[in-house]
Amino acid sequence: MTDLAxxxxxxxxxxxxxxxSGTMEIFExxxxxxxxxxxxxxxxxYVSKTVTLDPRLGNPGPRILETVGGLINAIGLPGxxxxxxxxxxxxRLLMLPCPVxxxxxxxxxxxxxxxxxxxxxxxxxxxxxxxxxxxxxxxxISCPNVHSGCAAIGADPGETERVVAAVRKIWPGLxxxxxxxxxxxxxxxxxxxxxxxxxxxxxxxTYKGLVIDRETLRPYLGNVTGGLSGPAIxxxxxxxxxxxxxxxEVPIIGMGGVATAQDVVDFISCGATVVAVGCSVFxxxxxxxxxxxELLSALEARGFSLETLLGVAHAPL
Amino acid sequence: xxxxxLGRVVANEPLGSMVRLSVRVPGWRAAVAGQFALLQAEPSxxxxxxxxxxxxxxxxxxxxxxxxxxxGTRELCSLAQxxxxxxxGPLGRGFGIxxxxxxxxxxVIVAGGVGVAPFPLLxxxxxxxxxxxxxxxxxxxxxxxxxxxxxxxxxxxxxxxSEGLGLRCRLEVAVEDGSRGPAEKVTDLLERHxxxxxxxxxxxxxxxxxxxxxVCSRTDGxxxxxxxxxxxxxxxxSCHGCAIELADGSAARVCHEGPVFxxxxxxxx
Numbered sequence: 346m347t348d349l350a351x352x353x354x355x356x357x358x359x360x361x362x363x364x365x366s367g368t369m370e371i372f373e374x375x376x377x378x379x380x381x382x383x384x385x386x387x388x389x390x391y392v393s394k395t396v397t398l399d400p401r402l403g404n405p406g407p408r409i410l411e412t413v414g415g416l417i418n419a420i421g422l423p424g425x426x427x428x429x430x431x432x433x434x435x436x437r438l439l440m441l442p443c444p445v446x447x448x449x450x451x452x453x454x455x456x457x458x459x460x461x462x463x464x465x466x467x468x469x470x471x472x473x474x475x476x477x478x479x480x481x482x483x484x485x486i487s488c489p490n491v492h493s494g495c496a497a498i499g500a501d502p503g504e505t506e507r508v509v510a511a512v513r514k515i516w517p518g519l520x521x522x523x524x525x526x527x528x529x530x531x532x533x534x535x536x537x538x539x540x541x542x543x544x545x546x547x548x549x550x551t552y553k554g555l556v557i558d559r560e561t562l563r564p565y566l567g568n569v570t571g572g573l574s575g576p577a578i579x580x581x582x583x584x585x586x587x588x589x590x591x592x593x594e595v596p597i598i599g600m601g602g603v604a605t606a607q608d609v610v611d612f613i614s615c616g617a618t619v620v621a622v623g624c625s626v627f628x629x630x631x632x633x634x635x636x637x638x639e640l641l642s643a644l645e646a647r648g649f650s651l652e653t654l655l656g657v658a659h660a661p662l
Numbered sequence: 663x664x665x666x667x668l669g670r671v672v673a674n675e676p677l678g679s680m681v682r683l684s685v686r687v688p689g690w691r692a693a694v695a696g697q698f699a700l701l702q703a704e705p706s707x708x709x710x711x712x713x714x715x716x717x718x719x720x721x722x723x724x725x726x727x728x729x730x731x732x733x734g735t736r737e738l739c740s741l742a743q744x745x746x747x748x749x750x751g752p753l754g755r756g757f758g759i760x761x762x763x764x765x766x767x768x769x770v771i772v773a774g775g776v777g778v779a780p781f782p783l784l785x786x787x788x789x790x791x792x793x794x795x796x797x798x799x800x801x802x803x804x805x806x807x808x809x810x811x812x813x814x815x816x817x818x819x820x821x822x823x824s825e826g827l828g829l830r831c832r833l834e835v836a837v838e839d840g841s842r843g844p845a846e847k848v849t850d851l852l853e854r855h856x857x858x859x860x861x862x863x864x865x866x867x868x869x870x871x872x873x874x875x876x877v878c879s880r881t882d883g884x885x886x887x888x889x890x891x892x893x894x895x896x897x898x899x900s901c902h903g904c905a906i907e908l909a910d911g912s913a914a915r916v917c918h919e920g921p922v923f924x925x926x927x928x929x930x931x
Contacts, residue, residue: 373899373918377753378664402913409895409903411710411734416895420902423913575709627710627896628702628748631665 349641351389351651353596353619354519354544355477356444358389360637361651362609365600365623366392366448366483366523367420372437374630386443387634392621393438395450395485398460400426404490405567410556415575415602416624417554419490419568422450427460431467439472439479446521450485452494454508457484461516481519484512484543487550489527489572496550499525502537509541521598523547524585531585532592539593547598547621549585552578574624576602583615590616590656604632606639613651614658664689666711666750668704671741672723678812680776681739682717683726687749690722694759695784696863696889696922699751700897701726701738708734713894713917715779715865716752717816718786724749727813729776753897754921757784757863757887763792767859772874774804774848774866778813780889784863785820785831793827800855801833804848804870808841849873862886864925875929886925892916 349360371391375383403423410417424430438445449460461482468476486499486508498504499522509522522538524531526549535546551572558565582601589597599617603609604625612620622633629635644650649657673684685701693699693716700711712734718725730736741747757780762769769788771781781801788799801821805811814835821831834855836846848866852874858881864874871888878884892904899918908914909930914923 367902368896368900370898370900376918377898381664402907402911403902403905406905407893408905409893409901411708411895413709415709418895418901418903420905423902423905624709624895624901627901629666630750630896630898 349637349651351618353390353598354481356390356481356519357478358444358619360389360640361613361619362633362637362640363388363390363598363619363621364392364626364633365621366485367394368623368626370394371441378630382631383441386441387631388443389637390444390446390481391438391441392446392483393448394424395422395448395488396427396430396460397422397424397450398427398456400424400429407565407567410565412556412573412575412577414577415573417556417566417571417573418551419566419571421490421568422488427463431463435467436471444479444481446481446483446519448483448485448523450488450491450495454511456494457508458511458515461512465516477518481521482512482516483521483523483547484508485523485550487523487525489525489551489553489570490568496525496527499534500528502533505534506537506541509538509543513542519544521545521547523550525550526581526585527553532588535589535593539595543595545596545598546589546593547600548589549582549601552581574602576604578602579608583611586612586617587615587658590659603636606636606643609636609640610643610654613654614656616656616659618655666748669747669749671743671745671747674741674743677727677815678809680727680729680813682816683728683738683741685724685726685747685749686722687724688722690719690724691752693719693752693783694756695780695787696756697752697754698897698921699726699749699753700894702734702748703737703741704746704748706737708737710734710895711748711750711897712738713897714738715889716783717779718782718820725782725816727776727779727816750897754917755919757889757922759784759787759791762861762863762887763788763797764861767861768798768800768857770852770856770860770862771799771801772848772852772862772864772866774870775806775810776813777866777870778803778817780865782816782820785817785824789824789827789829789831793824793829796828796830799829799831801831802836802848802851802855803833804836804838804851804866807839808837811835811837811842849877852877856881856884858882858884860884865889872929875925878925887922888925888928889922890916890920890928
């Protein structure tokens with residue numbers, strides 16, 4: 346039987362399927378669908394919504410619209426801020442039976458460091474023993490829907506390396522840099538993140554886009570622009586992962602329009618060790634678990650293991 | 663683990679400009695009136711399901727009243743008997759039936775257009791829970807024209823059935839274009855009938871909801887709960903796409919904290 350377990354830095358994942366940040370509020374899902382989803386999460390690691398230092402309301406509406414093969418959003422990182430997150434959200438995240446990856450987003454290098462330090466200190470106080478096998482950190486340096494910091498950092502290799510290196514100095518656990526695809530050379534940004542000390546690269550965040558309100562003929566979203574996701578962007582995201590794979594030695598968390606087990610195979614072939622499901626979970630909340638099961642059959646049917654499939658798209662036929 | 667379920671259309675009944683879709687949903691958990699489900703035809707040209715209020719239910723047979731306003735709802739309205747669709751639900755926070763039916767005063771249901779959708783179920787749940795106490799319910803419905811007003815039929819059926827359970831229930835319909843009696847709005851009916859102490863369950867267009875709240879605020883001791891509509895992606899509180907700003911400046915997700923909100927939360931004092 347093929348083994349689906351993978352390592353992501355110090356984390357051991359039972360299978361390669363996780364969620365993209367901001368697409369799954371697991372406790373809200375439990376209220377809607379029942380407690381089984383937190384008792385047996387469909388994801389092998391749970392990635393939180395992006396936490397910011399200060400509370401944020403997010404962007405004015407409308408924030409979301411379905412597009413062909415996906416959706417565009419400009420949510421704008423609403424959230425209660427770090428202090429409330431640490432007090433109320435982190436304790437219950439630590440009760441999940443799978444590793445958790447906390448996504449943080451900031452507007453300057455200092456903010457990312459403050460977020461990481463706050464999380465580290467809180468874990469040190471509340472967790473007995475070594476937490477680094479259970480908790481990772483993802484630097485969201487790629488949100489297209491806030492007007493400074495974040496994606497502005499991830500668009501620049503120098504800034505990316507500086508932020509990652511600054512956090513690396515004080516964060517002992519898994520450190521993931523989540524990249525924006527809205528750059529000319531994503532491999533250069535990936536290399537910078539790895540040089541800065543990232544243990545893994547997540548790619549990609551959403552593609553910056555715009556939709557027009559067909560009555561007013563003005564931009565539909567309250568934020569004017571938004572981020573496009575869903576199957577429509579899958580070939581673009583695959584290309585990003587394909588470009589990153591030879592550029593970095595650290596594992597890649599691939600994502601962008603994953604909806605089927607074949608899509609997962611595509612991402613692993615391009616070089617993703619871990620694959621995240623994003624907005625397709627809005628159609629099917631437990632999608633990641635189903636895809637993990639189907640991935641096993643797909644691998645066995647083709648005679649691949651995860652190791653032999655990884656990056657196979659780069660090898661001559 | 664509960665996830666979306668493949669349902670099957672058992673009936674598609676056109677009601678004027680809308681459609682009442684009856685769906686057999688294996689394993690359906692009973693909804694509270696005001697809750698909704700995400701529905702998506704299978705196969706579908708759309709990416710996401712559409713949030714549709716639960717209109718009635720008997721065991722695994724669930725009714726939805728749908729107005730064809732966009733690609734997703736048009737697709738749902740065209741589903742023939744035997745067709746498949748994905749159902750995720752029931753979702754959200756519905757009407758607090760015990761708060762609506764407290765043992766003094768009266769419950770007033772106010773609905774406009776497709777906003778009538780949750781009320782066959784509410785009338786039935788009030789009859790089942792409070793009919794024996796001879797609770798009093800006044801149903802006021804407003805429609806643009808006589809074609810749209812055919813969507814009143816499911817509520818009319820529920821009102822008729824509720825009498826057998828002891829509910830004292832009365833229904834009035836306003837049609838704005840004057841094609842069925844005087845040209846008037848549902849808020850005109852409300853102005854005529856609203857009494858101090860009434861408790862309201864409201865669902866309809868934003869403009870109507872705001873007008874209802876203005877009428878309420880002129881009468882003493884009225885409480886009102888509003889079922890709101892919003893474009894949703896996940897329907898379960900994950901994406902924050904349907905968030906609205908409440909009167910106190912905080913944000914709330916229509917799908918998770920709602921869709922039913924206390925009037926004071928939405929409109930302030």
